Structure formats: C-alpha cells, structure tokens
Amino acid sequence: MMRKNIEEYLRSAISDAQIIEITIPEHAQFGHFSTNVALRLAKARGKSPMEVAEDIAEKLRSATPEGFFEKIEAVSPGFVNIWLTAEAIQASFKEIYETGENWGRPMHEAAERLKTVVVDYSAPNIAKPMGVGHLRSTVIGQALYNIFKFNGWNAIGDNHLGDWGKQFGVLIAAYKEDGMPEEVTIDYLMKLYVGFSGRMKEDPTLGEVARKEVKKLQDGDEENLAIWRKFYDVSLAEFDRMYALLNVSFDHVQGESFYNEQLPGIVEEALTKGIAKESEGAIVIPIEGYEAPMIIRKSDGAYLYPTTDLATLRHRVSDLNADRIVYVVGNEQSLHFEQLFKAAKKLEIVDDQTLVHVKFGLMLGEDMKKFSTRAGKTVSLFDLLQEAILRARKVVDEKQPDMSEEERQQIAEAVGLGAVKYNDLSQNRQSDIAFNWDRMLSFEGNSGPYLQYAYARLKSILRKGEKVAAFNVDMLKDESELQVILRLQEFPEVIEGITKNYFPHHLSDYLYVLAKDVNTMYQAVQILKADEAERNARLALIAAAAQTLKTGLELLGLKTLEQM
Ligand code: ARG
Secondary structure, X not given: OHHHHHHHHHXXXXXXXXXXXXXXXXXXHHOOEEEOHHHHHHHHHOOOHHHHHHHHHHHHHHHOOOOOEEEEEEEOOXXXXXXXXXXXXXXXXXXHHHHHHHEXXXXXXXXXXXXXXXXXXXXXXXXXXXXXXXXXXXXXXXXXXXXXXXOOOEEEEEOOOXXXXXXXXXHHHHHHXXXXXXXXXXXHHHHHHHHHHHHHHXXXXXXXXXXXXXXXXXXXXXXXXXXXXXXXXXXXXXXXXXXXXXXXXXXXXXXXXXXXXXXXXXXXXXXXXXXXXXXXXXXXXXXXXXXXXXXXXXXXXXXXXXXXXXXXXXXXXXXXXXXXXEEEOOHHHHHHHXXXXXXXXXXXXXXXXXXXXEOOOOEEOOOOOOOOXXXXXOOOHHHHHHHHHHHHHHHHHHHOOOOOHHHHHXXXXXXHHHHHHHHHHOOOOOOOEEXXXXXXXXXXXXXXXXXXXXXXXXXXXXXXXXXXXXXXXXXXXXXXXXXXXXXXXXXXXXXXXXXXXXXOHHHHHHHHHHHHXXXXXXXXXXXXXXXHHHHHHHHHHHHHHHHHHHHHHHHOOOOOOOOO
C-alpha cells in the first residue's frame, strides 16, 4: 500500500518519531499525502516546526528511490506535503485493476491463521415487535459482519434472541385464560401481555399464577413448552420477514433459552471461586469501581440477563473458539457490558480474547424527538420499510416512466431499503440519528441513492465504451485520474480500519469521496470521445472505481443496480 511505503521512507528519514500520521488531503494542491510529524517533533528537537519540516523534506528527497516522489515541500506551519510521480501512481493501478473484485481484501499471506469473530447483533425479543433500536443493531451488525468476512476473518453472526424469562409466565397465563386460540400474532401477544400484567398490579393472585406458569416452563412442562414454542415460531416468522427484506442472515440463532441449563452451574462456579457472594438472599458479583454489583441470581431463585450473558460468553469462547466478540447493542446497555466483561475476566471465562461493546445511539424522528407515528404509537418496522419502498417507487416512476413495472419495482426496493440502511451507516453510530425521509431518499449529497446512482452511471459508461482489452497505464496522466487511483489505493486501509474501530461510516464517507473524485474526473477528461489509447485506460479506471463502489456498497448491505 502506498501509505505504508511512504511511512517506511519517512521512518528511515526520522529516527525520533513514535507516531507518523499520514493523511490524504482533499485537494492535491496540498499534496497527495501530507504529514504533521514535524509539528510533533519540534519541541523535543528544540527547533521550530518549519526547521524540522525542512530537514525531513531534505532527508526524504535524498533517501528515496528515483522516480517515486515528484515533489516534497515543507509548508508553514510545519507540514511536509508529498507528491508522487505519475509513474509511481500509475504503476500502483495495475495491481488494483488486476485484483478486481478482491480489491480491498488484506494482502497478507493466506497461511496466516484465520481468526474468529462472533458478531452479536439484532437480538430482538420474542412476543414483542422489533423496535427501531433492533433495526439499528441489525443494520450495523450485518455491515460489520460483512466487513470482517471480507477482511478474511472467520465471522460468525449470532442472533441472541430474548426468548426466555419471566415474561413468558405472564404470556402463558394470559393465553390459557384467553382459551388458547389457534391464531397468534405478535400484536396479539403484546395485548395479552399488557392486559394481564396491568391486572396483576391490582390482583396479586394473578402474579402467583404467572409465576407458577414460568416455573412449569423452566421445569420442562410439555404443554407450556409447546405454547412457548408457538410464541417463538410466530415471532421468528415475523422477524424473518424483516430479515428477508433487509437481506440479513445469521450463522446461529441462539437465544437466551439456549443457555438455560447452564445458568445454575455459572452461579455455583462464581460462588466456589469466591467471586460471587450472597446479598439479601440474592447472589451478586461485586465489581470494583461500581456501586451496584452485578446480580446473577435473584432472591426468588430467578436467573438474570447477565447470568445468561456469562454462559453465552463461555460458549462463544470455548465452543466457537472466538478470538473476538463484538456486541452490537445500544448505548443504554453500556453499564451491563462493562460489568459483564469484568466479571467474565474474574471468572476466567475469557482470557486474552477481545470483547467489544459496539454501541450506538437512538434513532429519532425528523424533529429529533422520540420516533413514533403521528398518533404517538410505536412504529411498525415492517410498515416503515414498506413505506421506504413506496416512496422510492414514486421517485423511480417519475425518473424512469418507460421502464417496465418489474424493473421499476426492483429499483424501488434496492433504493428504498438501501436509503434506510445508508442513513444509519453513514453517521457516527454513537450519535443519536434522525430519520429524515427527504434527506435519505435524495439523489444528492451523501445518501444511498446518490451512490447507487453513481455506480449505475459508471456502468452505463462502461456499456457504451468498447470492452477494455489491453490498456496502457501511462495514459492516465490528468491530476483527476491520478486522484482516483490514489483514492482506490486507500480502500484496503479503510476496510482494515473498520475491523479495529467498528465505524461503518468510515466506509460510507470513503465511498462518497470516491464517487466525487470520479465525478471530477469525468468532468475533467473525455472518456467515450477520447482517442482509443486514452479511452481504454480511462475505461479501465472507471471499471475499477465501479468495482470498488460495488464492493463497498454491498459490504454496507446495499444492492447495486446496473441501470437506474
Ligand atoms: N435482547 C436484548 C435487548 O433487546 C439484546 C441482546 C444483546 N445481546 C446480548 N448478548 N446481550 O435488549
């Protein structure tokens, strides 16, 4: 990678720097690459930043092989700006072009050990409609999963459903009371739950009924298990409808119930190891720095969310051989995961594995207030996605009245659903984000439709141009062309970076800049009307840019269209 090469040259010119940051400026007038390392070193060297920058520039000029750097400049207040020769940039394009759809994958040897990452995402709760928080987890989690896979990891996607717990006592009791109708939906289950638990507050005997039902369920009572299974199946069928629309899939769907039998063992182990203790009848794990301990068994004997998560962690480390476990869950569960990771370490459930809570903010309405319908009800996600498709369809109908009905619908689905995903993935996940239809579906600015359209436009140019046979990279001389090559060079680094910082918006930012660079290029140079030698080289560059756009959009979960 170019940036790596430059870093090596810089290292040999500077012996006293720890970190050498190299950026790619937005405009080539500030260099193809730029570093602020002189500003960092000035104090220690007892010189002015400009003096240090001059010194670095001078060393760099004499230390590097001929033909690599075009120009090296020290610029006030102490930047070193670097331009590469056209030849060096052109030479790097060959590899990109030849790597084709694998461009962006890591370049290291295939023999390197495959590492395993478990991505815990989506994880809605049975018998409840999926919320917008779960939509965020699903979209962000799937993108991270795709990126890890592409980067050469053995990625395991696990949907840790909330499918166990005392709410099922309430549900089973209410369902029996209602005469156990055949037809069950999530909405119906919600009504049962709200109705029964509301009455429970006034009538304590109902609470007793619910507790008995959950006890029976946990003890393996066949009737209750069958009812639970029915609720599970109905819920999963509804979730699957969403997953199908979103093109999301998992390697495992192992919800909380999967770990039920291991919970007593976890508590016992924690007690034996002296890590947990009794407190007012409950079993808790105290954790340094936190006032409230982590409760793993309540005084009534019930196990909790953290207990299940400890068992889940053990399974992932011991049975799935995870090197890394990534939890894509909202900001509001920060405390839970901080405590969980510490407790798991104390219990020696994890050793040197990396555990990460990939947190995200709320999805809010257009006005940055709580996300709800006009009537104040919670939004059905399925309806929301349908609406996205409908709105996109309107735009497509206007733009492409001559296309067939089927084609228009296909585009509308790709654009509508893509817009919803891109809206989520193009913003820093830790912030609260707004759900703004107009911005999401706009064909301008940093949006899903803009990038899908940019891709389709490149494909249309490629269709019109003759098939690129041999081409000569020396033909790519314009600054705008060199800029596109440099941008493509950056792609593997962006991917690699996301496996470390879990920020999918770095990829969307990158794709947006790439699309703009290509745009600049075809305003600056002729493509189809150029002479054959130039046309061939430019078409090759366009093909490589289109390929990287496609790879990137697909990693984010967006479909690309050849025409739109
Ligand atoms: N079902 C949980 C919820 O809706 C999310 C589970 C996340 N994963 C985990 N291993 N705790 O809040």
